[in-house]
Amino acid sequence: MSRAALITGVGRRRGIGAGIAAGLAADGWDLALAFWRPYDERLHMESDPDDPDQMATELRMLGGKIELLSANLEEPDSAETLVHAAAEKLGPLGALVMSHCESVNSGILDTSVESFDRHYAVNVRASWLLIAAFARQLPSSGGAIIALTSDHTVGNLPYGTTKGALDRLVLAAAHELANQKLRANVINPGPIDTGWMDDQTRARGLALQPTGRLGTPADVANLVRFLLSDQGQWING
16 A cells, blocks of 8 residues: 555644644655645634644654645535645555544534535535545555544534534445445544643543543544554455
């Protein structure tokens, strides 16, 4: 399998995408890191406009090739353009890790059509188009798709609804594309503090964790690293 990967949603140093990028870079992967600063700024969480550049500089010190790609996945043609750009810079891609999302809290009664449509475009449509574009460029040695999902729905309706659709997309890919030596899996890491938790949320999460601590982006990265390793090749769907 090619040791080149496209990772989406790598705009903030505290994000899950950044943790995954650090883990795969340590394993010797060449990486294309996709981000969209207007979304990161709209979140009003800890971030800096220089986060992507700083991450790339640090990851390059591990010896691999690191490319930065800005992409607004709300636009229908952005997914295919992103995959093509990543493959042009790194060669055929062996892995696609989708950690991007649109996530704005709202419920049944206060979700706007505009917000719901944006969640659908980014979390579902773009993910489908990324999977399709990735599969079309897949080398004969095969590859793997990993997507980050969530069960959070109450009070976060459009996010949770579209993550449910994402699960089905990845399941379809696992079955339809297996004959191309392509594996597809979703990871549901639970609540990971990437800057969105306040003290009350953190305490409530800790009370529910039998491990005695909350998960971190590095924990998620370790699972991604396993799934993309030789030892994880049996796992699909």
